[in-house]
Amino acid sequence: MASIPLSHILFVSTALFFIGMYGLFTRRNMITMLMSIELILNSVNINFVAFNKYLYPEKLDGIFFTIFIITIAAAEAAVAIAIIINLYRSHKSIDVEDATELKW
Amino acid sequence: MSLVEIIFWFLSGLALISAIMVLLSKNPVHSVLWLIAVFFAISGHYILLNAQFLAIVNLIVYAGAIMVLFLFVIMLMNQNAETEPRSKSTWIKLAGAIAGGCLLIVVVAAVRDSENLIQNIGGKAYAKTAVTTHGEIGLIENLGRVLFTQYVVPFEISSVLFLSAMVGAVVIGKKD
Numbered sequence: 001m002a003s004i005p006l007s008h009i010l011f012v013s014t015a016l017f018f019i020g021m022y023g024l025f026t027r028r029n030m031i032t033m034l035m036s037i038e039l040i041l042n043s044v045n046i047n048f049v050a051f052n053k054y055l056y057p058e059k060l061d062g063i064f065f066t067i068f069i070i071t072i073a074a075a076e077a078a079v080a081i082a083i084i085i086n087l088y089r090s091h092k093s094i095d096v097e098d099a100t101e102l103k104w
Numbered sequence: 105m106s107l108v109e110i111i112f113w114f115l116s117g118l119a120l121i122s123a124i125m126v127l128l129s130k131n132p133v134h135s136v137l138w139l140i141a142v143f144f145a146i147s148g149h150y151i152l153l154n155a156q157f158l159a160i161v162n163l164i165v166y167a168g169a170i171m172v173l174f175l176f177v178i179m180l181m182n183q184n185a186e187t188e189p190r191s192k193s194t195w196i197k198l199a200g201a202i203a204g205g206c207l208l209i210v211v212v213a214a215v216r217d218s219e220n221l222i223q224n225i226g227g228k229a230y231a232k233t234a235v236t237t238h239g240e241i242g243l244i245e246n247l248g249r250v251l252f253t254q255y256v257v258p259f260e261i262s263s264v265l266f267l268s269a270m271v272g273a274v275v276i277g278k279k280d
Contacts, residue, residue, distance in 0.1 A: 004108065004109060004112050006218075007215050007216060007218065008112070008116075009149070009153075010215040010218070011212065011215060012116045012119060012120070012149075014208065014211050014212055014215060015120055015123075015208070016119060016120070016123055016142075017211075018204045018205075018207060018208040018211075019120070019123045019124060019126075019127065020123070021200075021204050021207070022127065022200050022201060022204040023126065023127045025196070025199070025200030025203065025204065026127070026196055026197050026200045027127065028189040028190075029132060029183070029188060029189055031132055031174060031177065031178060031183070032126075032127075032132060032135055034174075035126060035135060035136065035139050035174065036126075036127075038139065038166070038170070039123055039126070039139070039142065042142070042143070042146050042166075045146070045162075046146060046149060046150075049149075049150055049153050049155050049158065050153060052153075052155075053153045053154055053155070057154075060246065060247060060250050063155050063157075063158055063247065064247075064250070064251065064255050064258075066155075066158055067158065067161065067251075068258060068262060070161060070162065070165050070166070071165075071262050071265070071266070072262070072265065073166075073170070074165055074169065074170055074266075075265055075266055075269035076269075077170045077173060077174075078173070078269055078270070078273045079269050079272050079273050079276065081173060081174070081177050081273075082272070082273040082274075082276040082277035083276055084177065085177065085180075085181075085277050086276055086277060088181055089279070093189075094181060094183070094189075095189035096189075097189070
């Protein structure tokens with residue numbers, strides 16, 4: 001990693017973030033939207049690890065932030081999938097546009 | 105071009121192409137498989153960035169646990185390319201592309217500008233390229249020592265979070 005500037009890693013993570021955001025905007029399958037959120041979280045993780053490595057290579061704070069983000073993402077995926085299963089049971093569909101009961 | 109650069113460009117290309125394929129594939133099972141490819145590429149980046157333990161944790165937790173959960177749910181609901189909901193209009197896709205693209209341009213410009221900023225903050229030799237003297241910093245011995253001294257409170261709080269998420273998932277998901 002001696003010859004790669006920090007900005008190249010940041011470009012990769014930025015591109016991943018906005019690919020995930022585009023997916024969150026355009027897909028209507030709830031599970032695919034959840035996968036886009038996982039993409040966004042992973043791009044943030046790359047940022048944390050890269051800044052930790054390039055700015056403070058003797059510390060571990062960025063790596064711990066990433067570990068806690070991974071744990072929280074696991075908990076979030078479990079709860080979100082429980083909600084999606086419940087919605088599928090009552091609506092017979094996982095299209096996000098079909099869940100309109102809470103809409104004004 | 106050194107070996108590290110070749111590996112970096114290969115992993116970056118793999119990550120971006122797989123991420124695009126996650127969104128382009130109609131079948132949700134294919135989306136999950138492409139997402140697993142993205143996670144493998146990101147784990148390769150972690151190894152390049154001296155975070156070896158994090159790379160393995162990323163593979164085990166994301167590619168091993170969360171993606172298997174996704175696959176099970178997709179197969180349980182019998183989702184395939186035919187049942188995939190279609191967007192009503194192409195305007196939503198156009199709006200998403202424009203909004204995401206504009207933000208992407210802004211953030212890329214900010215990142216390009218950040219190199220000077222980093223040099224001002226750091227003021228040291230490792231502003232642009234990393235020091236590779238501590239290759240063992242991301243191994244589990246150092247991580248465990250810091251995790252159980254400096255980060256012990258967030259560690260315990262995350263165990264409470266997992267307990268509440270487990271109870272919440274069971275309560276929400278149960279048939280009533």
